[in-house]
Structure formats: structure tokens, C-alpha cells
Amino acid sequence: MDKIFHRTALAQQMAQQLLRPGVLDEGLRSGLFISGVRRTGKTTFLQADLVPALEAAGALVVYVDLWSNTQANPAALVQSAIRRALHDLQTPAGAVAQRLTKLRNAEIAVAGFKFGFKIDSVGAEGGATLAEAFTQVVDQARSDIVLIVDEVQHAITSDEGNQMLLALKATRDAINARPQTPGHFIFVGTGSHRALVSELTARRNQAFAGATSIAYPVLDADYVAHLLERLRTEGLTTQPSLAVATQAFRTLGARPEEMLRALRELRVLLPPGGDPDAYLPVIAGTLRSTAADVEIMKVEQLGALAVTVFERIAGADGDAKGLFSGEALAGYAQVLGREVRADEVQSVLNELMVANVVMRRGHGLYGLTDPFVQEIWRERKALMLPPEEGG
Secondary structure, three states: OOOOOOOHHHHHHHHHHHHOOOHHHHHHHHOEEEEOOOOOOHHHHHHHHHHHHHHHOOOEEEEEEOOOOOOOOHHHHHHHHHHHHHHHHHOOOOHHHHHHHHOOOHHHHHHOOOOOOOHHHOOOOOOOOHHHHHHHHHHHHOOOEEEEEEOHHHHHHOHHHHHHHHHHHHHHHHHHOOOOOOOOEEEEEEEOOHHHHHHHHHOOOOOOOOOEEEEOOOOOHHHHHHHHHHHHHOOOOOOOOHHHHHHHHHHOOOOHHHHHHHHHHHHHHOOOOOOHHHHHHHHHHHHHHHOOHHHHHHHHHOOHHHHHHHHHHHOOOOOEOOOOOHHHHHHHHHHHOOOOOHHHHHHHHHHHHHOOOEEEEEOOEEEEOOHHHHHHHHHHHHHHOOOOOOO
């Protein structure tokens, strides 16, 4: 039994909407942004299902994960992935030949692509623009190109990343606006911060303003059924019911890793003759609270000021701002019992961003990278509040 739960129908539906859109889906040509919290299976779906579905439908796909190296400049990661793909297209053998066979272009499959530019300078000053490079690819392949950028929100954390998004928008406009274009340029971005990904399409100053933004369709009962069936094939017969297991999965934020952890704990803690349906909800409730502990521990390891700044950001409704204001500095000082300088706050914020706990949302605006962590933190804070007098 396949260890990966494939979402073939969903992938084929998305591929159809992207590559052969009906009237109501034509807006996807402007870009598709998919948001969902971390560890809910987005990357697995992209790599195991959506990319194969797009390639099976005849598209050339370039995939890059900005989470793969959070210390690298996002623009550099995207440009590197594009250049590798272009080098691959020049090679008349291997994977590219197989893809071109699907495109029924035997001439290119034998000879490889011929570009009128130096690949290593694409996107760089003095080199071919992304629009020029991808236009030549589309014209030779006579097919669609799909660029998928995973954790796309990291692109707007730097000026270079914003410029890269503008270059990709220019690529889209240059290729797709041609009346007789033999293929289209389609951009798909995914991200783990719903609000931030949504703003990539909602704010007028963003490159892909007006593009489509949707929530990632999280896994549900069908995934849980697949998981329980895998356990049965491995000989584990004492299992929770599908209904209880599905509710536990939802309690855990629809995160496969956390569900596997809950089932492992159930196997260890369940006494002989015990009822799995009675134990699993308790385990899931406990793990839900501890799921954020790894991220919160990162904050605690950075010291008391980091915790204080983190709490100010987590407690904000929407973007946290004014983190360097006189009022904020006085608040930090009151908590810590000492004077706090603005440069100390900046240093702590930089450390929190390096640890992937906090993201800069704009000039002077900050938010937590993972909304799930903020949700758990707020629940804990609510439990710590004293009861109202007279209640």
C-alpha cells in the first residue's frame, strides 16, 4: 500500500483549471495563490500530485521551495531553479526528453532547446529578462509553463524578492497577452500564512494584485481512512473508529505528522481491553496544545526580551506595529524591570525572523509565521486570565 495518500482527483481538477480553464476559471491565468498553515500536506500534494498532473497534461513545470533555505535570498532561489530548468531543457536526454515526448515535439527532444541568451545571466543585470527567457521556451515547446513557488510569502521579505515577483508578473503579461501565443505562463504560489498570502493578491501595490487566492483544501476523513487501513495492513487491529479518528485529526489542525504522533501514543498508552475511542480524543487535545511548543521554545531560548516582543506580536489583532515606539519600549521595560533600547528590540526581531517564528509584513509591521502558534498562545493566555469580579 502506497505510503503517500495521493489526491489524484484534486490534482487533476486543478491542472484542468490551470491549463484548460473554462470561462469561470480564466482568471487563474493571472496567478493562483494557495494558503494553508504549515505541516498540513501542501508540499507533499504539490510534489506528489499536482506537478505530475500538470506534466501529464503537457505542461513544463518549474518548482522551487523558498522554505528549503530560509537564509538564502528568495529571489536567488527562484532564479537558480529557473536556470537549472533552462539548462535541463538544453540537454537532449533524460527527464526533459521524456517531457518533450509527451508534448509530441520529437525534433526538440532530439536536439534540445536553442536559446539566444546566456542561461547563467538570466534575471541578472545585463542578462536576458525572465520574460525574454520564458517567451523563448514557450515558443519552442509550444506548451504551457507553470512556475510553482512554495512558501511564496518569503519573497516579499526583501526588495529583491519583490522585484522578482514584478519580473514574474511582467513575464505573465508578455506571454499571455499575445493573441496567438502557443502556450501560457502560469504562476502558482503557496504559503503557510493565510493573511500574508491573501495580501499578495489583495493589495494594489503587490505584483499579482487581482490574482486568485484560495485556501488549501486540507486533508480530512478520506486521508484518515487511508491511514487506518495502512495500520490494519501492518497488523494493528485495535483502532479508533473512523469518526473519532477524523475528529482527532481535525483537533490537531489536519496535520498528518501530529496525527501519526497521536496514534503512536495511543498504541503505547492504551491498556489491554481499553477503548481507543475514549483515549484518542484526550491524546489529541494534549498534543494540540504541545504542537506549538517547539516554536515557542525557540522564543524562550532567545531570552526574556524575545518572549516579551513575541507576546506583543502574538497579542495584536492583525499586524503588530509600533514595536519601537516609546509606549512599547516602556512596556518592555516594565515587564523586564530594566531600560530597553530600540536597537535591542531590532536585534531580537532579527533573531526571531531567522528562527522563522516572526515575519516582517511590511515597513514596521510584524506577524507570526504560523497562525496556529498564535492560536495556541492565545488559548493559553485566555486560561491564565483572572475571573471577572462579581462573576
